[in-house]
Amino acid sequence: MALKCAVVGMGGIGNTHATCYKENPLAELVAVCDLVKEKADEAAAKFGCRAFYDEEEMLKAMPEIDVVSITTSGYENGSMHFEPAMLALSYKKAVLVEKPICADIRDARVLVDYAAKNKLYLACDLNHYFTQPAEDAKKRQLEGKVGELIYCIHKVGFNGTQDAYSKMMPQQWQMP
Ligand SMILES: NC(=O)c1ccc[n+]([C@@H]2O[C@H](COP(=O)([O-])OP(=O)(O)OC[C@H]3O[C@@H](n4cnc5c(N)ncnc54)[C@H](O)[C@@H]3O)[C@@H](O)[C@H]2O)c1
Incomplete structure (x- = not known):
């Protein structure tokens, strides 16, 4: 139903x-x-x-x-x-x-x-939760590499649709 x-x-x-x-x-x-x-x-x-x-x-x-x-x-x-x-x-x-x-x-x-x-x-x-960059950021947070996250500026260099993510991930995303 x-x-x-x-x-x-x-x-x-x-x-x-x-x-x-x-x-x-x-x-x-x-x-x-x-x-x-x-x-x-x-x-x-x-x-x-x-x-x-x-x-x-x-x-x-x-x-x-x-x-x-x-x-x-x-x-x-x-x-x-x-x-x-x-x-x-x-x-x-x-x-x-x-x-x-x-x-x-x-x-x-x-x-x-x-x-x-x-x-x-x-x-x-937040439509960018389930993306490789977000997963990498969370991993760093859990590993204690950053403190409590209270503010974040996130620049997405493409139109951000699920389709665009699925085409670029995970091969094209590199940890800085
Ligand atoms: N997830 C996304 O991709 C994405 C993209 C753009 C915007 N947003 C978010 O969506 C939200 C709305 O953005 P928008 O551009 O549509 O805003 P908007 O200002 O155009 O529309 C908000 C509407 O809410 C009404 N409103 C405010 N308080 C209310 C209440 N208590 N009860 C009933 N109506 C009320 C206003 O009259 C207005 O019509 C923002 O929080 C924005 O950050 C999300």
């Missing part, structure tokens, strides 16, 4: 999440939400689902929702993630939050702790 999915924050990336849910037979897009009514209405019309302008109203009105994508942005693109992600978790939803998980690592830790303690799924959509 398809998971019932909702998207909060209908900018460019929220619309991408909605498109992915629409195209995936394991998902059923049931609701979109944006503080800006026109954005929510436009997406709801495009994707054929319900529109909401307040996340909590959506969560109360549609208890059947299984998964919530948080695709809001804010300062440094992550300052508006914590509250909507915590709200969805507090309603016992699985949450997929856009990168960066939060703009402040202390908020991120609260979010992760809350999800772990309540045995809820929480994932951060």
